[in-house]
Amino acid sequence: MLRTVVCVSGGGTNLQAILDAVDNGTITNTEIVAVISNNPGAKALERAANHNIPGICMSPKDYADRETFNEAFTQKMCELAPDLIVLAGFLVKIPEQMTAKFSGKIVNIHPSLIPAFCGVGYYGLKVHEEALKRGVKVTGATVHFVNEGMDEGPIIAQKAVMVEDNDTPEILQRRVMEQAEWILLPKAIDDIANNRLILKDGHVYQA
Ligand code: GRF
Numbered sequence: 001m002l003r004t005v006v007c008v009s010g011g012g013t014n015l016q017a018i019l020d021a022v023d024n025g026t027i028t029n030t031e032i033v034a035v036i037s038n039n040p041g042a043k044a045l046e047r048a049a050n051h052n053i054p055g056i057c058m059s060p061k062d063y064a065d066r067e068t069f070n071e072a073f074t075q076k077m078c079e080l081a082p083d084l085i086v087l088a089g090f091l092v093k094i095p096e097q098m099t100a101k102f103s104g105k106i107v108n109i110h111p112s113l114i115p116a117f118c119g120v121g122y123y124g125l126k127v128h129e130e131a132l133k134r135g136v137k138v139t140g141a142t143v144h145f146v147n148e149g150m151d152e153g154p155i156i157a158q159k160a161v162m163v164e165d166n167d168t169p170e171i172l173q174r175r176v177m178e179q180a181e182w183i184l185l186p187k188a189i190d191d192i193a194n195n196r197l198i199l200k201d202g203h204v205y206q207a
Pocket residue numbers: 008009010011012013014015044088089090109110111124177181
């Protein structure tokens with residue numbers, strides 16, 4: 001069983017897609033052992049509780065400085081000893097000591113076709129606002145491994161989603177979630193759990 005920890009900050013619809021996929025057998029060989037949120041009010045924590053999954057709240061705000069938080073966060077992760085860490089809308093930058101300790105074991109979902117609309121400052125609705133501002137006709141979502149950069153790790157999977165006339169950021173965000181994120185992320189977890197992905201020389205191959 002792939003011991004998996006999911007990190008969240010908000011609504012947790014991607015977490016829900018993962019939990020549903022484990023329940024209905026779309027994801028196999030995987031156990032969600034904990035959900036970590038930096039936000040005590042995250043609806044994602046309710047979703048975890050509804051599934052009897054331990055929810056842990058750890059926010060940089062509760063620590064003297066970022067370095068102290070980074071150490072505590074990495075320490076907690078080491079105690080949980082996951083085979084995979086899934087960032088599902090997690091708004092805290094992963095400390096370098098964690099990316100080093102869990103190299104090749106952290107994945108993130110990003111709501112655009114990387115390398116478009118990604119990096120520092122591109123999170124949540126902002127991504128979709130920028131896509132609409134630029135007038136792109138196609139956007140999408142990307143699942144990638146996490147390294148010390150921001151949205152820079154090896155790409156696992158991408159799915160395109162059409163932009164439509166009169167889209168608002170909210171409408172586009174919902175379409176990207178429905179047509180791409182909630183499909184891509186569970187599939188990537190299942191592929192990892194069943195050894196169907198190979199990470200070699202910074203590139204991901206399907207076994
Ligand atoms: C998603 O759009 C995800 O791609 C991004 O943050 C959002 C989180 O949404 N990283 P939710 O909390 O899973 O509903």
